Amino acid sequence: MIDPDNTRPRGFAAVVVAAGQGLRAGGTVPKQFARWRGQPLVRHSVERLIAAGAAPVVVAIPENHRALAEAALAGLAPLTLVAGGATRQASVCAALEHLAATGGVKRVLIHDAARPDLPPAVIASLVNALATAPGAIPVLPVVDSVVRGAAGLRQSAVERDGLYRVQTPQAFRFDAILAAHRAWNKAREAGDDATVAEAAGLAIALVSGDEALRKVTFASDFEDTAMICRTGTGFDVHRLVDGEELWLCGVRIDHPKGLSGHSDADVAIHALVDALLGAIAAGDIGDHFPPSDPQWKGASSDRFLAHAAALVRASGHAIAHVDVTIICEAPKIGPHKAAMRARLGAILGVAPDSVSVKATTTERLGLTGRGEGIAAQAVATVMSTKGTL
Numbered sequence: 001m002i003d004p005d006n007t008r009p010r011g012f013a014a015v016v017v018a019a020g021q022g023l024r025a026g027g028t029v030p031k032q033f034a035r036w037r038g039q040p041l042v043r044h045s046v047e048r049l050i051a052a053g054a055a056p057v058v059v060a061i062p063e064n065h066r067a068l069a070e071a072a073l074a075g076l077a078p079l080t081l082v083a084g085g086a087t088r089q090a091s092v093c094a095a096l097e098h099l100a101a102t103g104g105v106k107r108v109l110i111h112d113a114a115r116p117d118l119p120p121a122v123i124a125s126l127v128n129a130l131a132t133a134p135g136a137i138p139v140l141p142v143v144d145s146v147v148r149g150a151a152g153l154r155q156s157a158v159e160r161d162g163l164y165r166v167q168t169p170q171a172f173r174f175d176a177i178l179a180a181h182r183a184w185n186k187a188r189e190a191g192d193d194a195t196v197a198e199a200a201g202l203a204i205a206l207v208s209g210d211e212a213l214r215k216v217t218f219a220s221d222f223e224d225t226a227m228i229c230r231t232g233t234g235f236d237v238h239r240l241v242d243g244e245e246l247w248l249c250g251v252r253i254d255h256p257k258g259l260s261g262h263s264d265a266d267v268a269i270h271a272l273v274d275a276l277l278g279a280i281a282a283g284d285i286g287d288h289f290p291p292s293d294p295q296w297k298g299a300s301s302d303r304f305l306a307h308a309a310a311l312v313r314a315s316g317h318a319i320a321h322v323d324v325t326i327i328c329e330a331p332k333i334g335p336h337k338a339a340m341r342a343r344l345g346a347i348l349g350v351a352p353d354s355v356s357v358k359a360t361t362t363e364r365l366g367l368t369g370r371g372e373g374i375a376a377q378a379v380a381t382v383m384s385t386k387g388t389l
Contacts, residue, residue, distance in 0.1 A: 012127055013105040014054035014169070018042045018069070018113035019062050019084020019091040031216065032113040033068045038320040038383040039350075040072035041216060044116030047349065049169075050076060051313060052123045054109065058098055060084035060091035074351040089190040093181040100178055108177065110193045111169035117212040118169070125207040126171035134176045134202045137194045138209030139164035167209040170194055176202055228384045229320065232278025234271040237367070237375040248326060248333070248374070249340035249357060250302050250347060255331045259374060262291035266301035268324050268357075268376040272344070273301075275322065275380035276308040280315045302347050309348045317382040319348055323356040327368050327375040333359035 018032040032042040042059065049057050056078040061069040063083040073079060082098045084091030092110055099105055107130050109123065122138050129136035142165060146158040170193045177193060180200035190196045194204050244258025247266040259265035273285045282288075289296050289304055312319055322344065326333050333340075341355045348355070362369040 011105075012054055012107040012109060012171075013099055013174070014049040014057045014109045014111060015092060015095040015099075016042065016046055016049070016057060016059045016111050016113050017084070017088055017091050017095075019060040019088075021062050029068060030062065030065060033065065033072050036116060036216060037318065039318055041116050042069070042113040043072050043076070044318070045111055045113055045118050046073060046076055046079065047313070047318075048118040048120070049109065049111065049123070050079075052118075052120050056080055056099075056102075058082055058095040059113075060095045071351055071353070075346045075349040087189055089181065089184060089196060090186070092193060092196075093184075096174075096178045096181055099174070105174045107171065108174045109169040109171045110177075112215070114215050114217065115168055115213045116216060117214070119210045119212055122207070122210050122213065123169065126169060129205040129207050130171055130173055133205035135170065135172045135194060135197045136205040136207055137170045137192075138167045138213065139206050140167065140209045140211065141165075164206065165209070166192060166194065167213045168192065172197060172202075176200070230279045230317070230382050230384075232275040232280070232380050232382075234274030234276075234278060234378040234380075235375070236267045236270040236274065237373055238265045238267045238270075239367075239373045240371065246331070247301065248336070248376075249324065250305075250343040251336055251339050253331055253336060263289070263296050263299040263304070264301050267374050268326050268340075268378070269301040269305050269344075271376040271378040272322060272324055272380065273304045273308045275378040276305075276312055276319070276382070279380050279382045280312055280317060282308075282311055282315070302343075305344070305347045312382050317384055319350050319354065320381045320383045321354050321356070322348065322350075322378065322380045324358070324376060324378045326357070326359045327362060327377070328359070329361050329364065329369060329371050333357070 020030055033040050046057055058080045061081050061084060069081055082094050085094055107127060109126060126136045142160045142163040146160050148155045148158060177197055180196045180202060183200055184196050197204060238259040238261050240257040241260040242257055244260055246253045246255040246258040247264045249268045259267055270285055277283055285304060309319060337357050340357045341352045345352045345355045367373045368375050
């Protein structure tokens with residue numbers, strides 16, 4: 001089923017192929033784990049597939065880089081990592097077998113991690129095409145002249161009518177592509193899944209691709225000079241009172257007093273929500289969750305933060321880094337920092353190394369110094385995922 005705006009299909013799974021070992025793009029790690037526009041390359045397409053409705057997403061990874069993969073994809077769900085094989089076809093087959101073993105699905109998109117910029121409209125077109133064909137691939141027409149050559153010399157021109165550049169993701173009815181991969185001659189290499197499907201006699205529909213789906217291959221592809229960052233700041237303060245629980249950064253802390261507010265009064269999250277909203281010029285927390293609305297009474301502040309993160313991504317940005325400073329005399333924040341960073345990262349869908357939590361005091365000056373309340377300030381940096389604003 002497709003949403004009315006035709007950009008959010010439902011009822012499909014996704015396989016992301018990220019099992020390569022090569023270092024052709026330079027650096028010391030496989031390119032799918034190198035940073036592109038502020039995040040590991042593989043994370044971009046996985047985030048977009050999840051946002052488009054893919055569930056579950058299975059990522060085929062090099063087993064000897066599992067820790068790298070887990071860090072690159074921290075906080076994303078529903079997500080499963082499987083060990084890839086020696087070839088691309090073997091990696092895809094392993095991911096499909098995992099889906100089959102866990103109940104199977106009706107439709108699956110298979111995508112290369114090296115194509116990070118994945119437009120929702122392409123996903124919708126692919127899923128729609130499966131209503132009339134067992135497979136569908138995104139293509140772009142060949143617009144340049146094409147020639148055959150040998151020994152460095154032109155031999156003959158090639159008629160370009162009917163020639164297309166093939167992209168991923170490629171979409172298939174699950175049972176059909178699983179059977180095709182099982183039947184594939186493992187002695188042959190398959191450049192893509194359409195090749196495997198075609199060998200099994202499956203008809204493949206062509207849908208319009210997108211230039212944004214370019215493949216990141218070489219070191220120069222990581223030099224994105226058009227990337228633009230935006231920064232937002234937030235500040236909040238709440239009074240400490242008897243009879244309330246104390247929540248900071250989504251973590252409940254044992255303390256004689258808690259913070260007073262319409263929601264759970266998590267002052268650190270409230271400051272961070274304002275920082276994220278400020279970075280994309282989307283107002284403040286009160287605009288989105290007014291205290292006059294009874295539905296937010298006692299609400300968990302992680303809902304506010306998840307909403308802000310979703311707005312950031314919907315605006316065409318990725319969260320690059322957040323920094324929260326908690327200002328209080330007590331409780332001591334140090335013992336809780338790791339849990340706070342992990343919790344914020346999970347809510348935001350970013351790796352823990354993109355989250356900073358610090359604490360300071362006011363040397364017993366002011367309301368925080370007297371223990372009457374807790375304040376927090378936050379800074380959030382987001383990066384355009386489209387290269388321009």
